[in-house]
Amino acid sequence: MARIIVVTSGKGGVGKTTTSASIATGLALKGHRTVVIDFDVGLRNLDLLMGCERRVVYDFVNVINGEAELHQALIRDKRTENLSILPASQTRDKEALTFEGVEKVLNLLAKDFEFIVCDSPAGIEHGALMALYFADEAIITTNPEVSSVRDSDRILGILQSKSRRAKENLEPVKEHLLVTRYNPERVTRGEMLNITDVEEILAIPLIGVIPESSSVLKASNQGVPVICNNETDAGQAYSDVVSRFLGENLPHRFLEANRKGFLQRMFGGIG
Amino acid sequence: MSLMQLFRTRKEDNSAAIAKERLRIIVAHERGSRNGRDFLPDMERDILEVIRKYVEVQQECIDIKLDSQDDCSILEVNVQLPN
Numbered sequence: 001m002a003r004i005i006v007v008t009s010g011k012g013g014v015g016k017t018t019t020s021a022s023i024a025t026g027l028a029l030k031g032h033r034t035v036v037i038d039f040d041v042g043l044r045n046l047d048l049l050m051g052c053e054r055r056v057v058y059d060f061v062n063v064i065n066g067e068a069e070l071h072q073a074l075i076r077d078k079r080t081e082n083l084s085i086l087p088a089s090q091t092r093d094k095e096a097l098t099f100e101g102v103e104k105v106l107n108l109l110a111k112d113f114e115f116i117v118c119d120s121p122a123g124i125e126h127g128a129l130m131a132l133y134f135a136d137e138a139i140i141t142t143n144p145e146v147s148s149v150r151d152s153d154r155i156l157g158i159l160q161s162k163s164r165r166a167k168e169n170l171e172p173v174k175e176h177l178l179v180t181r182y183n184p185e186r187v188t189r190g191e192m193l194n195i196t197d198v199e200e201i202l203a204i205p206l207i208g209v210i211p212e213s214s215s216v217l218k219a220s221n222q223g224v225p226v227i228c229n230n231e232t233d234a235g236q237a238y239s240d241v242v243s244r245f246l247g248e249n250l251p252h253r254f255l256e257a258n259r260k261g262f263l264q265r266m267f268g269g270i271g
Numbered sequence: 272m273s274l275m276q277l278f279r280t281r282k283e284d285n286s287a288a289i290a291k292e293r294l295r296i297i298v299a300h301e302r303g304s305r306n307g308r309d310f311l312p313d314m315e316r317d318i319l320e321v322i323r324k325y326v327e328v329q330q331e332c333i334d335i336k337l338d339s340q341d342d343c344s345i346l347e348v349n350v351q352l353p354n
Contacts, residue, residue, distance in 0.1 A: 146290050153298045157305045190285035197291045201298055203342065 002110035005117050006135035006173075008159075010151030012122030014143045015180040018216055019238075020119035021049040022227035023139065026242030027115045028083035029227075035074070035113045037105075038088035039131035040121035041096055047087045050077065051223025061089035064101030070108050079228065084113070094127040102130050124158060133164050137174040139207065143181045144193040149201055152177075156202065176207035178241060183212040184257040195255060208241035210234050211254040303337065311335060318348065326352055 007020040017040075024036035038046035041061060047053040052075050058068035063086075077083035086109075089096065109116050120131035132138060138159055142152040159173045160166055166173075179198055186192040199206050210216075215232035219225060227238040233254050240250050315335045322328055332351040337344055 146294055149294050150297060150301075153301065157302070161305070187287070190287050193287050193290050193294075197287070197294075201291070201294050
């Protein structure tokens, strides 16, 4: 049985696509056949973060509409074995995704892949609902910031009431909290919600904390998922998330601020 | 950076604590309404009916409050009984 994972958040710009790209890549690096689907019809970006934007010929909506075969639309990742990308359409509107169409494609993918990662668009409208509807597990991507936390809670409500698992009275979607853009220095200064605060408010288990890091922008500039840069803090944090997702018990890292010495504070520390 | 900034303990303006408190309240409120807790007025009426079977009380003598804390909700019913 393929596991369907949705990466969702409600709020935009919190790191859903970055997370989808890295988690899908991480699962494939661990030897699992994985496909990552861009559900952001009209505003596709996953192809850019995965560095395969010039290889897109057919897309998700083409497959749903029967204009292309699934194997024609799937892009095999050049860096990572076992990994494929199904890009979103750039031209259609979000209504092009139908329950029947999405289900058909997911069923086909489930025959060939162990993990199906669904990169949700922002918002709580049609596209976001389609991305989460068939999910078995959800990674709730949240920034330590009021609007992001509130929107994550809204999305949790939707997972618990409008997903297929909720509608059919099945075991609920398994929820994981992923805090991204965490800045321990600002937390120490009392300028940012800490991990415990966010966990307490959302009351779901924490799967990882990704530190705010220049390596994330660098990776997106290059079209390489940040998890591939395993000397960076964000890359290592994502690797930990993937391991935890697969059942390993690892302590959380990158939660503490580097203490600046007196001189560093005096002369405006670098880093 | 001024000399004062260098030595101060940076605790005075803890905006994260404000954020947490605001979130705690708004999230509890929004969860309440999505979990169908708008049944409170109906329940209040029913409880009043039951009490009225035994004692004569007025509508304003009954006060029902639902408060959410941590992982539990507390239903508080206050009834003023006439002497």
